[in-house]
Amino acid sequence: MEQSNRLRKLHPNIWIVTATSFLTDISSEMIVYLIPLFLSNVLGVRMAFIGLIDGVAETTSSLLKVYSGALSDKLGQRKRLTVIGYGISAIAKPFLYFANTWGWVMGVRFADRVGKGIRTAPRDALVAASTDEGNRGFAFGFHRAGDTAGAFIGIAIAALIVWLTQAGALQITRTTFQTAVLVSVIPGVLAVIVLGLGAKDLGGAGSMSDAKRLSFKEFDPRFKTFLFIVVIFTLGNSSDSFIILRAQERGLNVLQTLFMLMTFTAVYAILSSRLGALSDKVGRRRLIIAGWLMYGLVYLGFAFAQAGWQIWLMFGLYGIYYAATEGVAKAFVADLVPDAQRGAAYGLFNAAIGITALPASLLAGLLWQGFGQWMGFGPSAPFLFGAALALFASTLLWRRVK
Numbered sequence: 001m002e003q004s005n006r007l008r009k010l011h012p013n014i015w016i017v018t019a020t021s022f023l024t025d026i027s028s029e030m031i032v033y034l035i036p037l038f039l040s041n042v043l044g045v046r047m048a049f050i051g052l053i054d055g056v057a058e059t060t061s062s063l064l065k066v067y068s069g070a071l072s073d074k075l076g077q078r079k080r081l082t083v084i085g086y087g088i089s090a091i092a093k094p095f096l097y098f099a100n101t102w103g104w105v106m107g108v109r110f111a112d113r114v115g116k117g118i119r120t121a122p123r124d125a126l127v128a129a130s131t132d133e134g135n136r137g138f139a140f141g142f143h144r145a146g147d148t149a150g151a152f153i154g155i156a157i158a159a160l161i162v163w164l165t166q167a168g169a170l171q172i173t174r175t176t177f178q179t180a181v182l183v184s185v186i187p188g189v190l191a192v193i194v195l196g197l198g199a200k201d202l203g204g205a206g207s208m209s210d211a212k213r214l215s216f217k218e219f220d221p222r223f224k225t226f227l228f229i230v231v232i233f234t235l236g237n238s239s240d241s242f243i244i245l246r247a248q249e250r251g252l253n254v255l256q257t258l259f260m261l262m263t264f265t266a267v268y269a270i271l272s273s274r275l276g277a278l279s280d281k282v283g284r285r286r287l288i289i290a291g292w293l294m295y296g297l298v299y300l301g302f303a304f305a306q307a308g309w310q311i312w313l314m315f316g317l318y319g320i321y322y323a324a325t326e327g328v329a330k331a332f333v334a335d336l337v338p339d340a341q342r343g344a345a346y347g348l349f350n351a352a353i354g355i356t357a358l359p360a361s362l363l364a365g366l367l368w369q370g371f372g373q374w375m376g377f378g379p380s381a382p383f384l385f386g387a388a389l390a391l392f393a394s395t396l397l398w399r400r401v402k
Contacts (some may be wrong), residue, residue: 006138011130014139016198018146020191025150027188029160030180033261036241041171045102050241057109062354066119067348071123079201085119090188094330097181121346128334128342129202136334140327141276148269152262159258172254188212223336224400227352229396234356236389238364238382252308260312276327284332291324296390303383
């Protein structure tokens with residue numbers, strides 16, 4: 001009953017943005033988890049380069065988030081930048097069909113992340129402006145639930161394509177990957193149409209002259225401390241591509257890996273709005289800390305797993321970490337800064353995560369194949385490193401942000 005009441009109170013923008021993310025994730029998740037398998041199995045790319053591709057893509061996205069967020073504050077127009085960002089991604093992804101080198105894949109990923117970099121901060125600011133503080137955690141959680149439900153469907157479609165084209169093969173084929181890319185075009189285009197026709201800008205963003213006076217030092221000290229701690233945590237949070245490859249290394253074939261991803265997204269989607277609503281009651285900080293501790297435990301599980309089914313189980317539990325932190329952290333940012341600064345704040349927040357993704361993914365690749373082998377940990381090394389930083393970041397957040 002309480003959840004249905006909360007749903008009725010949601011602004012139409014929340015529904016439109018959630019529908020857009022739902023369709024976009026159907027499109028994206030059909031191929032994003034197949035990319036590392038395509039790079040490794042078809043193109044023969046080494047782990048360090050796979051980490052480089054993910055890192056460069058995310059860093060590109062992150063640098064743009066700073067500027068697009070601040071620009072949306074200046075213009076007072078969240079929607080326009082959001083539509084442009086989704087549009088660029090929808091145009092870029094089909095070119096993966098022609099990819100025959102790792103450089104080509106990097107180029108498409110680069111363009112796709114440019115779109116994400118342009119849209120993310122204005123979109124988050126639009127969501128924050130469309131809800132009140134007492135319902136903010138639920139609103140962001142609802143958005144994440146819709147986003148993740150789209151991911152579940154996208155992965156399910158990818159699994160169907162794999163089953164129809166190559167059944168239980170351990171490695172992916174070029175034909176399977178190209179088929180998934182073609183099918184992904186339809187929901188990607190629909191997402192842009194839904195957002196363009198449905199969302200409305202709301203008042204509250206700063207004027208051009210107001211925005212010029214904003215500087216980083218004017219942000220709440222708690223926000224700046226939180227940003228620093230997020231960077232520490234993210235340094236150990238390498239690309240999920242390494243988890244996919246860990247699952248394959250432990251014996252899961254392509255179809256089983258996709259079912260594992262469906263388990264993860266189902267847990268994430270089911271719990272996102274519930275844990276978001278819980279953060280409205282018990283506080284965002286406590287829930288983020290709990291999520292980071294869960295992350296640490298799951299990464300220890302990845303490190304010591306001996307069989308594919310154990311990776312599958314851990315990846316299901318991994319969904320709890322995402323549900324407890326992704327939407328809640330964004331709601332926490334909105335709690336810490338006023339509306340006129342939120343575009344810039346979300347830009348900085350997302351940039352902090354994305355820029356750190358480059359060294360995190362590069363380090364994970366080196367730990368997997370280089371230093372990890374030398375130290376005797378092998379593929380377990382990046383997961384042990386991630387677990388240690390999660391514990392450290394949780395301690396800092398508990399002690400330094402009140």
